[in-house]
Amino acid sequence: xxxxxxxxxxxxxxxxxxxxxxxxxxxxxxxxxxxxxxxxxxxxxxxxxxxxxxxxxxxxxxxxxxxxxxxxxxxxxxxxxxxxxxxxxxxxxxxxxxxxxxxxxxxxxxxxxxxxxxxxxxxxxxxxxxxxxxxxxxxxxxxxxxxxxxxxxxxxxxxxxxxx
Amino acid sequence: xxxxxxxxxxxxxxxxxxxxxxxxxxxxxxxxxxxxxxxxxxxxxxxxxxxxxxxxxxxxxxxxxxxxxxxxxxxxxxxxxxxxxxxxxxxxxxxxxxxxxxxxxxxxxxxxxxxxxxxxxxxxxxxxxxxxxxxxxxxxxxxxxxxxxxxxxxxxxxxxxxxxxxxxxxxxxxxxxxxxxxxxxxxxxxxxxxxxxxxxxxxxxxxxxxxxxxxxxxxxxxxxxxxxxxxxxxxxxxxxxxxxxxxxx
Numbered sequence: 001x002x003x004x005x006x007x008x009x010x011x012x013x014x015x016x017x018x019x020x021x022x023x024x025x026x027x028x029x030x031x032x033x034x035x036x037x038x039x040x041x042x043x044x045x046x047x048x049x050x051x052x053x054x055x056x057x058x059x060x061x062x063x064x065x066x067x068x069x070x071x072x073x074x075x076x077x078x079x080x081x082x083x084x085x086x087x088x089x090x091x092x093x094x095x096x097x098x099x100x101x102x103x104x105x106x107x108x109x110x111x112x113x114x115x116x117x118x119x120x121x122x123x124x125x126x127x128x129x130x131x132x133x134x135x136x137x138x139x140x141x142x143x144x145x146x147x148x149x150x151x152x153x154x155x156x157x158x159x160x161x162x163x164x
Numbered sequence: 165x166x167x168x169x170x171x172x173x174x175x176x177x178x179x180x181x182x183x184x185x186x187x188x189x190x191x192x193x194x195x196x197x198x199x200x201x202x203x204x205x206x207x208x209x210x211x212x213x214x215x216x217x218x219x220x221x222x223x224x225x226x227x228x229x230x231x232x233x234x235x236x237x238x239x240x241x242x243x244x245x246x247x248x249x250x251x252x253x254x255x256x257x258x259x260x261x262x263x264x265x266x267x268x269x270x271x272x273x274x275x276x277x278x279x280x281x282x283x284x285x286x287x288x289x290x291x292x293x294x295x296x297x298x299x300x301x302x303x304x305x306x307x308x309x310x311x312x313x314x315x316x317x318x319x320x321x322x323x324x325x326x327x328x329x330x331x332x333x334x335x336x337x338x339x340x341x342x343x344x345x346x347x348x349x350x351x352x353x354x355x356x357x358x359x360x361x362x363x364x365x366x367x368x369x370x371x372x373x374x375x376x377x378x379x380x381x382x383x384x385x386x387x388x389x390x391x392x393x394x395x396x397x398x399x400x401x402x403x404x405x406x407x408x409x410x411x412x413x
Binding site: 050052053054055056082083084085086087137138139140141142143144148162164 | 183197198200201204205206207208209210211212214215285286287289290291293294297300301304
């Protein structure tokens, strides 16, 4: 499976209605969690991939997808979870990043590389005042995929979506 | 149960038991941020265990799903190393245990990403990204506490020395580890070199000293022989499914 999701246009509208339960400004399409929608003899098969191994939102996302397709008249839809290719924040669209910013979460501001994970502290830009004068409070924030930062310019704490 | 399935349990059990230990801290962390950090690491680990157990359940017809593997085995049927089942102790002890384990897990999983076995490779590609954050987090705390106040230094030094005899088991290969080479698992001696390098570097920066580095390394967990801690962990973790089999939320 490639890095680009394989989803026919007619399913996009339905999947747009499935929101990430922990970051409801984003749909599961914005997140890149849905990888594929296949038509099979018994119904649709939707392939999803977890953001983090232990992401507690996956079960809810699966149920919400089934619910939306059922509401649109698709019977016998199945959801399959795959681990490969592993999810990455590189899959966020610019539009998704803007949505995150507007809700007060700093989006991952650069591409993933080994240096980011092992090397020096990453910088995060404050989603409220755009200052780069920020520091990390904790490597883990309100969910596993975010870190907690503080802005020295406006004084507000904020969540930062970690590059993974 | 064939060797490959046993190996899946070994990988899954390390993650589940450490994940369960960290979950005990939920609501009891020293500060809110660290409470959240440790329970997030717990989630990652339990997620990893779930992946390994799901694969096991696909291969072995005697179990229905991952829950049965987690909740219906007794302590001698768990194959995690002794390190991960030890008490949380104080915050420093919890961090030191995490650091020693993550310093192993990162190079181990990195090597496993080259495996020709599809599940193990995909499992490693997914988990290694998380393990790197766990290592970064715990290494930072090792330095902050070790090179901190006199009190934090002393307590940290006590923790690393208490845990030290349990660190070797991770990298002592037994017959199953040797067999696992065929599925792309790394040579544990090579992993030990990387582990020792990370640990030495971090301990030095943290101004911490291991008093007896060449002490006898305790072992047995990987073969199902555990400390008394594991029974207590399982008693709590498995209570609901033992008392009310098949109960769902």
